[in-house]
Amino acid sequence: MAKPWTVLLRASFRDDADLPRYMQIAHGLIHEIERGRLLPGEYLPSSRDLATALAVNRKTIVTAYEELIAQGWLVSGGTRGTMVSTSLPSAESIAPAPLAAPFGDTEYPFLGPPDRPIAIAPGTWRKLDEGVPDGRLFPADPLARAYRKAVEQASRDNGLGYRDPRGLPRLRQEIAEMLRRQRGLMVTADHICITRGSQMGVFLTARVLIRPGDAVLVERLTHEPAVAAFRACGAKIVTVGLDEDGIDVADVERQCRRHRVRAIFVTPHHQFPTTVSMRPERRLRLLELARQFAFAVIEDDYDHEFHFGAQPLLPMASYAPARVIYAGSMSKLLVPALRIGYIAAAPQVIDALAYQISLIDGMGNSVTEDAAAELLATGEVRRHVRKTAQIYAARRDAFARSLEQEMADLVDYRLPDGGLAFWLRFRDIAALDRMEARAPEFGLSFASSHSYAADDSAERGLRIGFASLTEEEAREVLRTLRRCADK
Ligand SMILES: Cc1ncc(COP(=O)(O)O)c(C=O)c1O
Secondary structure: OOOHHHHHHHHOOOOOOOOOHHHHHHHHHHHHHHHOOOOOOOEOOOHHHHHHHHOOOHHHHHHHHHHHHHHOOEEEOHHHOEEEOOOOOOHHHHOOOOOOOOOOOOOOHHHOOOOOOOOOOOOOOEEOOOOOOOHHHOOHHHHHHHHHHHHHHHHHOOOOOOOOOOOOHHHHHHHHHHHHHHHOOOOOHHHEEEEOOHHHHHHHHHHHHOOOOOEEEEEOEOOHHHHHHHHHOOOEEEEEOEEOOEEOHHHHHHHHHHOOEEEEEEOOOOOOOOOOOOOHHHHHHHHHHHHHHOOEEEEEOOOOOOEOOOOOOOOHHHOOOOOEEEEEEOOOOOOHHHOOEEEEOOHHHHHHHHHHHHHHOOOOOHHHHHHHHHHHHOOHHHHHHHHHHHHHHHHHHHHHHHHHHHHOOOEEOOOOOEOOEEEEEEOOHHHHHHHHHHOHHHOEEOOOHHHHEOOOOOOOEEEEEOOOOOHHHHHHHHHHHHHHHOO
């Protein structure tokens, strides 16, 4: 008599639940009908048998059955007992198939398997990054104080409700001021939209600029998440060359003559992944082409603060504000976990982005935004950057020394003037293949050398962040990488 579902019914009893036991049984039975384990027309055990199987009072079962009869799930079958109503839809039509995908991915294209991994691989491996700050140096106490202040203040001001989708005005003002003073952008808060990381800013920019089939130019080696965002918005990706001075502007012109180009994505300050700065004459030529062929320049200035050599060039957005959509981030300035990025652009673009945000999550995280504004306003961010820039400059030099020791015969590289990573080019691609194949055995994981290539002709290399590694850690990592590459 004790069918498997009676065992499951019993297992689902919760003594701490507010629901009376007869209701728990009624819900359990509905669940079994929905799952198709109890079929229309099927008789249920007698109230006495089920009471014994579930170790409850018979009255409890009678009450549960009566409730379900009243709701139309069960019907009384006279002397034969109580059965599942035959006027319910068939089990197949109401029960979700437990293992098969519920929707065909041809009808719902975004339900298919993702084009790229969506999660960071779990495991106890040492994960080498592509240039993130050392979270251990993060000013946790000032941030905690800033959060406390933000919550208390917002509560006092009744400011914990829904707010402007462009972001908290205070943070937009602080960021506008930072961009004006330190990067030469002529912006006010009206030119700023806060996003959850600059990746969201790039994605939303693609949403508002791109129609399916429009061409977006990217350098042959580039930041793959940006390319994925453009593709997700229907863009046709067209690649252009790059060299030691940045993007190949003649190639940009050639592609503009072939395709209807809507936008170009560039990282002129420190090219991702190769770290080179785009030379001034190329920046100017690129902007001329943007005017001539009427495309937008999406300038991703993800790690502006960390520049160790001469004074960095000003962003392109500082001298061509109408053509450039400027994406910035606090992921390198502070840490990625804060998820604070921003777009600086003409107010018309900002409003279009804010409309997209209003569709997605209504607004950002105003408490985090206020805490970040506090860190900017009190000078905490400036002090943190000053301190970490010195540490990272020393780590860059130490990393280079270890590279010389461990891999001088395998790789070519330039000491990066700024940013938080090295770009390693391999003299013998077989050594790179060995390194990638054997890294898991040695407990290392890092972004694939294929992930930077936007087309098949792009050279493969590794981008390894140095800022998050102490001198000793870097030495150990490079020694291990070397062992992975050895025959
Ligand atoms: C090229 C580039 N852009 C932007 C970002 C920052 O992304 P987010 O602000 O979404 O954390 C990164 C981070 O690694 C990056 O490498």
